[in-house]
Amino acid sequence: MKIPARVFSEVIKHLFKKPATSRYPFEKAYIFPNFRGRIVFDSAKCIGCQMCVKVCPSKAIEIPLSAEQPAAPAPVEGQPAVPAKKKFDCIMKLDHCVYCGQCAEVCPKKALAMTQDFELASVKKSDLRRHYK
Amino acid sequence: MSKITIPFGPQHPALKEPENFMLVLEGEQITSAGINLGYNHRGMEKAAEGRTYIQNLYLIERVCGICSHSHTTTYITNVEELAKAEVPQRALAIRTLFAELERVHSHLLWLGVAGYEMGFETLFMYTWRDREQVLDCLELLSGNRVHYSINTLGGVRRDITAEQKAEVLKRIKYLEERTQYYIKLATQEPTVLARTANVGKLPYDVAIERGAVGPTARASGVARDVRKDDPYLLYAQLDFNLITHNTNDVFGRLVVRALELVESYKIINQVLNNLPEGPVAVKVPMKVAPGECVNHYEAPRGEDIHYLKSNGTDKPERLKVRAPTLANLQSVAYMLEGGWLADVPLVIAAIDPCMSCTDRAAVWNPKKGKTEVYSWEEMRKLGIEQYKRRGVDFSRL
């Protein structure tokens, strides 16, 4: 059965409706809570096992030693000297990252976590190389 | 009338990906069509050999943006078969759910693209607006709209909570209503009928001969669907119909896809309402025992085939991907010939092409010092020679 202009009623209905388009830069987009966005790093938790570096499919992570290392805790009388806990930085290359979240999953100390931050576009290449200390 | 040759692509408003069709026109009618592939060769199979199995998941996902779950599932099934891993039932159910959500989003996308290619922008805008619902479902469940990354070695990465289930079911219900409307719209609007009926004819025997797969084949009456023929994941336990149509034209492909959407909603409801309990993943060692494996999968565009060879390390030795578009492109040349120039975009779009997934046939020629792309004739000649050396003669085929 042919009905000419079948979409007519729908089209007229939409004349009195608000557009479905979201006015994105002016109106924040809704991001679901478990969205895989920019990865953040917590230096205090990192033990420098380099698991994330090994598993990263796009070679986006580097875990170098921090430039400033914390001093070793003061030796306690009668106990062997405790070596200083090493401190690590994290360099995330956002232009390499594919936001798969595999590093956050594999991290044994949960030092890496995913955020809902997705507005990462930049005209400067240096912005895309995040150095977490 | 004199003949003119029109290049259709690699850069053309109707093609979303670079591929070239040389059309010889006589007036408005096409007398012959040639297809040149290879503008988008990305060396993925080679790249896969340099990455571990888990890293490859995210590479294979990027073979195709639309059927990302299809490719990873086929790949991961191969790996798990080689590693002899027992995947929990709940993980299989979640994979099935994603497969069907993906089919919904791909078919809705296709409906919009078909609308756009036939110059019916209203249909395009409406379907793509509604497609956002299923993309939201996917983002809600997996954390990303396109690259869900839900698969992992031995299962899936995320579980589904009760709230998520309710949310998905709510959105699917809305989509079901909308799909019924689009089916009515597409089958009753005279201009859509005028543009799709008797366009891009692919008779049953030609579809078989040229190895068409997926909705393209099913619209020519070929009852072929991996989900039914060789059930994987949970499909053996699910109740759904195999949709075929016998008009052999673009209209048939439209109807097949629209009705498959309805079947997909049915499957999603079944899977979500009967989610098996248990863990979502098991541990699988990084190193995989040596062996070879082939698996196929019914992607939204047709049968997707992966071959995997492992050598006992944590990296595959060889991976081969046969994307469904490659199987369907042979039919496109047949469908184009004798048709109208105006129907070219629609006929090409009707197989739901995914050129980037397909391009894998570039050859490095050290003598000339440059990359060459083999044409179909050359490939055929090479194949015949190869088999002659093994004592089989295919030259009369």
Add this chain to the structure above:
Amino acid sequence: MESILPLAYILIFPGFLFLAVYGLYLQWVDRKLCAVMQNRMGPPWIQPYADFIKLLAKEVIVPDAATNKTMFRVLPFFAMAAVMTALISIPVWTPAALFSFQGDMVVVIYLLTIPTVTFFLAGWSSSSPYSTVGSMRVLTQLFAYEVPLMLSLIGPAILAGTWNISEISAFFAAHPALIPAQLLGFLAALVALQGKLERMPFDIPHAKNEIVGGQFTEYSGRLFGFFCLAVDMELVVGAALVNAVFLGGSLGFAGAAGLAVFLGKTLFITFLLALLKVLMARIRIEQMINFCWKYLAPVAMAQVAFDIFLKYRIG
């Protein structure tokens, strides 16, 4: 003063400036209406003006392969001039047109054919495959919609007993009861006008999914801008013609009230054209010819026959 007035008519109102501004405005109205009907946002009102100014600033590239480079450059202005000339004989804000004479309807119809011919020449002289196919489609399409358009315009002319557009609109302004009787012809004229303006579903000559930019593929910068402007002006003139012939023009009003009536009715016609645009899929060129000759021309003919009958009854 007497000598400046005609010049002002041609350059400012209702000539070039008015046509350009109102044409671009109607383009926006059309785009916005389509967007709203498709549940989108649509462009802001400034968009067509910004596009036009941007195009003016862009470099003009004349292809090496162009057969006649002078013709290639001149054609956009030719199209625009023809459209502007046509408006002089169509009443805008007064009951009578600026320059009306017996038989001006025939002149207007022919002047409105000139842009189509320039589209063909533009495509043909660019000598690129897409433009060649596009220009062939332009001519094929011309033969499809031109006859229904003329036939549908003849009906009111017969009823009014004149070939003068101003007199036709005056006749309908005097006998508003006869306007609804022209419904069939009005609809046929609208559909044919849609074809003349090469808008969806009849945008076959420059269907972007098929032949990229069609006849305009090789045009760029200023020249392309003026072609677009000519098309927008043609929309105003086409709407004004349909308004004058079928809807009684300014309905006897003059001055500001007449202008308001004119703007209101052309906006209404633009709405109907936008509606046609969103309702249908683009059809093929051979389907267009079939449709125009099998359905549209007979409908227009029926209107002519009805008008002859009506004229006989009312004397």
